[in-house]
Structure formats: C-alpha cells, structure tokens
Amino acid sequence: MEASDGLPTPQRYWAMLTVALALIMAVLDGAIANVALPTIAADVHASPASSIWVVNAYQLIITISLLPCASLGEHYGYRRIYKIGLAIFTLGSLACALSNSLGTLTAARVVQGIGAAGIMSVNGALVRYIYPRNQLGRGIGINALLVGVSSAVGPTVAAGILSVASWPWLFAVNVPIGLVALAIATRSLPVNPRTGQRFDFLSAVLNALTFGLLITGIDGLGQGESRILEVTELAVALVAGIWLVRRQLALKSPLLPIDLLRIPIFRLSILTSVCSFGAQMLAYVSLPFYFQGMLGLSEVTTGLLMTPWPLTTAIVAPAAGWLSDRYPSGLLGGIGLFTMAAGLALLAMLPAHPSGLDIVWRMAICGLGFGLFQSPNNRTMLSSAPRERSGGASGMLATARLLGQTTGAAMVSLLFGIYHMQAVDVAIVAGAGVAGVAALVSFLRVRHQT
The missing domain is CATH 4.10.860 (DNA Excision Repair, Uvrb; Chain A)
Incomplete structure (x- = not known):
C-alpha cells in the first residue's frame, strides 16, 4: 500500500479514535440541549421561546460555517482546521458550563457551533486520508454508526447526567474528552496537500x-x-x-463547490442526500405529536418508540459501508430509500389504536432503509471528488444533511398551520413520497458508476 493511500495501523486506529471522540461530542451536544431546555430556562430565568436560541444558535452557526471551514481545510490543511475546531469546541463547552445567563450561554453556544463546524466540515475528508480507497466505505460506515448511536442515546445521556448533576455538567463533560482527543489528534491525524491559495x-x-x-x-x-x-x-x-x-x-477551488456539482454522480448524490434527510425530518418532527397528542403517550414512551429508527440505522450503517466498497452505491441507496419509503407508508397506515410493536417494527424498517442508503451515499460523494477537493466534498456532505433537515422541519410547521393535527398523516405521506423520488434519483447514479 502506498503511504498516501491511507494510514498504516495502528496510526489509523488512533486517528479514527480522535475523529470519533470529536464527532460524538458534536452530535451529542446537538441532541442533549433539547432535553435540558426546560431546566436551563428555569435556572437562567428565561422564557421557553427565548431559550430555544440555545439550540438554534448552535445549529445555525454550524450551517453557515461548514463550507468556509471546509475551504480553510483545503487551503491550510484538514488536520489543522480539525484541531482548531476541536480546541474552540472544548473552550466553548467550558464557557457553556460557566454561563449564568441566557445571553452568555447563547454566546457560548455560538462558539461551540464554530468549533463543531470545524470538526464536521473536514471529518469526511480526514476519513478519506485515514483509510485506503478500497476500505473507504468501512470508514464512512463507522462514522455513520457513531452519528446514529449518538443521536439515539443523546436524550438518555442528558437524562442520566441531569439525574445526578446540574445542567452545566452537560457541557463540562466535554472538556476532558476534548483535551484527550486533541492530544491524540496531534500525534495521529494525516497531513494532506494544500492548495496554497488565499481564503476568499x-x-x-x-x-x-x-x-x-x-x-x-x-x-x-x-x-x-x-x-x-x-x-x-x-x-x-x-x-x-x-x-x-x-x-x-x-475560482479554481471555490468555497461553494460549483466544480464538484458539475460531476453528475456528485450532483445526484447531493440531491438524494437533501431529499432523504428532508423525508426523515418530516417523520421525526411530526411523529412525537402523533404519539403524545393523538395516542396520549408519555414523553418517555415517545422517546422509546422513536429509538428503533436511529438504532437500526446505526446497526446497519457499518455493513452498508462495507457493501459500498463492493457494489454500486446508486443500487444500494435506491434499495435503501425504497425501503425507507415503504416504512413511512406503513406508518401512515397504522391502525387507529396501534400497539407498541405495531410502531416499533415500522420504525425499524425506516431505519433499515436509511442506514442502507446513508453510508454508500456518503462514500460516493467523497470518492467522486478529486482527492485535492475532499474538503469541498466533505463540507457539501454536511451542508446537504443540515439543509434537508431544516427544510423537512420547516415543512412540518407549515403543514401544521394548514392541517392542524391531521398534518401528521400528511407529513408522513409526503415523507414517503420524497423518499420514493430520492430512490429513483439514486438508481440514476448506477450508470455513472463503474
């Protein structure tokens, strides 16, 4: 194996460990704040509406910073941007833990978001340099596993910490983990060629x-x-x-990767990613209203019923990554998205008084389909870009996910304004339709793959 084609072991394992630690922290912090919002609002004497900015500030700053951070990675090195992002995230976590007002906490969350963008924007590019090309799907599958598990256990972790400590500890626990990850990153992460161009x-x-x-x-x-x-x-x-x-x-290396969007398979992969995450959020946001508002279930039961989707995705993702090293991602993604569409259609056809099992196996089908799609799609987005443009591809990968999630969540809000509680059924059917269209687009990629 050539030195440039992935890292040798055990350096590869150490590099993936620091990537995993940072990714888990960034994803968890997006999930745990939702659970702690009522507690935080009461403690800092803020209204529920105002406290939402503790979540929104973090998500918004990540979204607008992903592509600039990815571009900085191409110009100055993915390793450097990752380490700076990790350091900023760790400092932001400390600032969150020390905050005593809504204003200072929101500002600290902005700092955290900048750091998280530095981590997420070059994450995929680093994995491309950590693993040899014939094992890239495996590395991306591990990433998807980490994201899926972190999303699934986020509320549980938050509840566990809040049961024994105050809310600042939700952020304080990141500090020692961040310092350990930073120490490992300094010794293990790969160095990539730089463009030498100035940042725009x-x-x-x-x-x-x-x-x-x-x-x-x-x-x-x-x-x-x-x-x-x-x-x-x-x-x-x-x-x-x-x-x-x-x-x-x-521009030769544009911040918004127009050059990559000219590549048919990259363009189709971005489109399927936006659609798939949009379909996922149409279900994720609307289903809790159905469980609690129409079935009268508790918040705890709702959380348990939502868990099979991300949990199944996390279980399937590594296997899907392994398969993507051997079979066309367009085929795997199309099958996965059709499976997800079928799961959503089955959710839309739930009986009037469903049992927990009725819901769980349908959610698991959705998670199975999404997991089969996600890793192969991410692999294609990264591998279809020239190696020197891995940063742009990695940034677009994360941006497509956030854009799809944001659009899906906003669509649910619009549907509730039009259809009220009947919006849940409309949202689930719409999600099935979007996933079905995305499946057809995914199959179109097969002819572009060799």
Whole structure:
C-alpha cells in the first residue's frame, strides 16, 4: 500500500479514535440541549421561546460555517482546521458550563457551533486520508454508526447526567474528552496537500447570508412569523446566493463547490442526500405529536418508540459501508430509500389504536432503509471528488444533511398551520413520497458508476 493511500495501523486506529471522540461530542451536544431546555430556562430565568436560541444558535452557526471551514481545510490543511475546531469546541463547552445567563450561554453556544463546524466540515475528508480507497466505505460506515448511536442515546445521556448533576455538567463533560482527543489528534491525524491559495472572505460572507437567511426565512414561515420579514429574508438570500454562485465560477477551488456539482454522480448524490434527510425530518418532527397528542403517550414512551429508527440505522450503517466498497452505491441507496419509503407508508397506515410493536417494527424498517442508503451515499460523494477537493466534498456532505433537515422541519410547521393535527398523516405521506423520488434519483447514479 502506498503511504498516501491511507494510514498504516495502528496510526489509523488512533486517528479514527480522535475523529470519533470529536464527532460524538458534536452530535451529542446537538441532541442533549433539547432535553435540558426546560431546566436551563428555569435556572437562567428565561422564557421557553427565548431559550430555544440555545439550540438554534448552535445549529445555525454550524450551517453557515461548514463550507468556509471546509475551504480553510483545503487551503491550510484538514488536520489543522480539525484541531482548531476541536480546541474552540472544548473552550466553548467550558464557557457553556460557566454561563449564568441566557445571553452568555447563547454566546457560548455560538462558539461551540464554530468549533463543531470545524470538526464536521473536514471529518469526511480526514476519513478519506485515514483509510485506503478500497476500505473507504468501512470508514464512512463507522462514522455513520457513531452519528446514529449518538443521536439515539443523546436524550438518555442528558437524562442520566441531569439525574445526578446540574445542567452545566452537560457541557463540562466535554472538556476532558476534548483535551484527550486533541492530544491524540496531534500525534495521529494525516497531513494532506494544500492548495496554497488565499481564503476568499467575500465568498464566506455571501455563504453566511445565503444559508443563514434561507434557513431563518424557511423557519420563520413555518412558525407563522411576519410574512413580509420572512419573504424579505428569502429574497436577500436569493440575491446573495446568485452573487455567490457567479463568484465561484471564476475560482479554481471555490468555497461553494460549483466544480464538484458539475460531476453528475456528485450532483445526484447531493440531491438524494437533501431529499432523504428532508423525508426523515418530516417523520421525526411530526411523529412525537402523533404519539403524545393523538395516542396520549408519555414523553418517555415517545422517546422509546422513536429509538428503533436511529438504532437500526446505526446497526446497519457499518455493513452498508462495507457493501459500498463492493457494489454500486446508486443500487444500494435506491434499495435503501425504497425501503425507507415503504416504512413511512406503513406508518401512515397504522391502525387507529396501534400497539407498541405495531410502531416499533415500522420504525425499524425506516431505519433499515436509511442506514442502507446513508453510508454508500456518503462514500460516493467523497470518492467522486478529486482527492485535492475532499474538503469541498466533505463540507457539501454536511451542508446537504443540515439543509434537508431544516427544510423537512420547516415543512412540518407549515403543514401544521394548514392541517392542524391531521398534518401528521400528511407529513408522513409526503415523507414517503420524497423518499420514493430520492430512490429513483439514486438508481440514476448506477450508470455513472463503474
């Protein structure tokens, strides 16, 4: 094996350990804050509506920072950006633990989000350099396993910590883990070639305006806020987006990877990713309202009924990654998305008074399909890009996920405004339809793969 084609063992294992530790922390922090919001709001004397910014600030700053951080990784090294992101995330976690007001906690969450973007943006690019090409699917499958497990156990971890300690400890536990991960990263992470080009700050600003205003505008429409304000935000996002795209056309290594979007299989993989995560969120956001509002189940029971989906995804993801090293991802992804669509259709056809088992096996089918799709799709997005553009591919991978999740969640809000509680059925059927369309798009990729 050539030295440049992946890391030798045991360095590969140490490198994946630091990647895993940072990824778990970043994903967990997106999940545990939701559970702790009521406690945090009461402790800092904030209203429930205001406290939402503890979650929103983190998600929003990650979204607008992913592509700039990925571009910085290409210019100055993925290893360096990862280590800086990890250090910022650890400091932000300490600041969160020491916060005593909503304002300071929100500011600390912004810092955390910048660090998390540094970690997530180059995560896939680092895995591409850690594993040899013929084992890339395996590495991506491990990543998907970590994300799935972290998402599934996030609420449980938060509840466990809150049962024995106050909410600042939700963030304080990241500090020692972050320091250990940083020490391992310094000794084990691979070094990649750099472009030597200067970072394009104007493109970064345009990127922030485009994605930031797009997400806040969509979310505002879903929340029923001022139509004039939200339409203005979306209009400014459109103008900034057009300016951003035009600027990227003249750049060799653009921040928004227009060059990669010209590659048919990369473009189709991005589209299927956005659709799949949109379909997932249509179900994730609407189902708790069905379980609690229509079936009268408790929050604990709702959490347990939601768990089979991410848990099955986590179990299937490594096997799907292994399969993607041997079979076309378009085929695997298409089968997975059709399976997910079938699971959503079965959820839409639940009996009037379903048992727990009725729900669990349907959720597991959705998770099975999503797991079979995710790892092969991520592998294709990374491997279809030139090696020197791994950062742009990694950034787009994470951006597509967040864009799909945000759009799906906003669609649920819009549907509730139109259909009220009947919106749950509409959202699930819509999710099945979107997943079905994404499956067809996935099959189109087979002819582009050798």
